[in-house]
Amino acid sequence: xxxxxxxxxxxxxxxxxxxxxxxxxxxxxxxxxxxxIVFYQMNGMVLGLWPTSDLEDDMQRPGLVRPGxxxxxxxxxxxxxxxxxxxxxxxxxxxxxxxxxxxxxxxFRGYVADPDDHAWEIAWNPSWAIAEDGRITFRI
Amino acid sequence: xxxxxxxxxxxxxxxxxxxxxxxxxxxxxxxxxxxxIVFYQMNGMVLGLWPTSDLEDDMQRPGLVRPGxxxxxxxxxxxxxxxxxxxxxxxxxxxxxxxxxxxxxxxFRGYVADPDDHAWEIAWNPSWAIAEDGRITFRI
Numbered sequence: 352x353x354x355x356x357x358x359x360x361x362x363x364x365x366x367x368x369x370x371x372x373x374x375x376x377x378x379x380x381x382x383x384x385x386x387x388i389v390f391y392q393m394n395g396m397v398l399g400l401w402p403t404s405d406l407e408d409d410m411q412r413p414g415l416v417r418p419g420x421x422x423x424x425x426x427x428x429x430x431x432x433x434x435x436x437x438x439x440x441x442x443x444x445x446x447x448x449x450x451x452x453x454x455x456x457x458x459f460r461g462y463v464a465d466p467d468d469h470a471w472e473i474a475w476n477p478s479w480a481i482a483e484d485g486r487i488t489f490r491i
Numbered sequence: 492x493x494x495x496x497x498x499x500x501x502x503x504x505x506x507x508x509x510x511x512x513x514x515x516x517x518x519x520x521x522x523x524x525x526x527x528i529v530f531y532q533m534n535g536m537v538l539g540l541w542p543t544s545d546l547e548d549d550m551q552r553p554g555l556v557r558p559g560x561x562x563x564x565x566x567x568x569x570x571x572x573x574x575x576x577x578x579x580x581x582x583x584x585x586x587x588x589x590x591x592x593x594x595x596x597x598x599f600r601g602y603v604a605d606p607d608d609h610a611w612e613i614a615w616n617p618s619w620a621i622a623e624d625g626r627i628t629f630r631i
Binding site for chain 1: 492493494495496497498499500501502503517518519520522523530531532533534535536537538543546549550551552554555556557558559560561562563564565566576588589594602604607609610612614616619621624625626627628629631
């Protein structure tokens with residue numbers, strides 16, 4: 352089967368608040384939105400924001416909790432970009448979990464929680480190529 | 492900023508168990524692995540499996556809980572493929588949350604939880620193009 356993820360859906364409490372966070376913090380523009388859902392075209396996949404109750408109904412599993420055991424990462428092109436992105440996200444409704452520093456495995460990274468406590472790692476990883484269209488290629 | 496997610500990291504309790512689930516269920520092959528982490532090259536981004544305690548340490552946030560308020564989706568090319576994929580994932584350590592059926596917004600989908608309760612939607616969406624390399628393009 353294709354090594355493919357088509358959609359990442361984040362359950363959110365307030366769609367407008369989340370849209371402001373992703374728009375003002377990352378500068379991302381929706382490809383489609385209604386009062387009930389927002390989609391972003393990402394690098395080969397789609398990011399969706401959906402009220403948590405709708406996600407619970409759709410997956411037929413109530414009781415989703417947070418913070419969940421996952422993280423999303425956004426890589427930047429330069430080490431010097433990491434902390435400013437974390438700061439900007441914190442200024443528009445995020446909360447810094449870990450200020451940027453160098454992990455044992457190399458590179459430079461920090462973590463910020465979005466308004467619903469979903470964790471984003473902002474990372475500079477000089478090994479991983481970032482294509483112009485955002486596609487990421489794993490390298491050691 | 493690029494509309495880009497470089498890495499999706501799932502916190503797991505047993506790396507070997509998760510590797511078997513993703514390998515036997517989806518047929519995915521790691522691009523890199525150590526006894527402590529597994530990476531898959533996906534469609535423009537990387538999927539990582541990491542012990543939850545390591546993820547907690549790295550983001551400096553203990554107490555990650557489950558099931559988290561998110562879902563990942565894998566799209567298939569035909570409606571007839573949805574339920575068999577759910578069944579195969581359930582046979583290798585997953586748990587079906589919702590058998591496949593047609594949602595109000597169109598297409599065909601079901602949900603399965605991985606061994607750590609992370610939700611996967613298996614979906615057929617005739618509107619969204621799937622490129623040969625797995626890239627997904629949003630369309631209505």
